[in-house]
Amino acid sequence: MQEIKLRDEFIKLGQAxxxxxxxxxxxxxxxxxxxxxxxxxxxxxxxxxxKLYDGDVVTFEGETIHIVK
Incomplete structure (x- = not known):
């Protein structure tokens, strides 16, 4: 699982x-x-x-991205 740390309040799905x-x-x-x-x-x-916020989880091709503040 990868983590993406938010710089702002949210990140857009494509950017993530x-x-x-x-x-x-x-x-x-x-x-x-x-x-x-x-x-x-x-x-x-x-x-x-x-828009993805803290705590959201994205899955694509068996990979998981966790959005964190």
Whole structure:
């Protein structure tokens, strides 16, 4: 499990995937999110701009990202 530390109140889903190194670019993030391959807190998420807050958990291709303050 990777942790992403928040610098602000939230991070957007596409940015979190890039920061964790799970996608190479914002375009890649957009595609995998639109294809329904990303889950936030166990629910499929299709909005690239979804705001993630402290405690949120993102899963993609067997990798887990935990958002922490």
């Amino acid at each position: 995937l890039k920061a964790a190194g799970l996608v190479g670019s914002g375009v890649d993030a957009k595609l995998v999110i639109q294809d329904g391959l990303v889950k936030v807190n166990g629910e499929t998420e299709v909005q690239r701009g979804k």
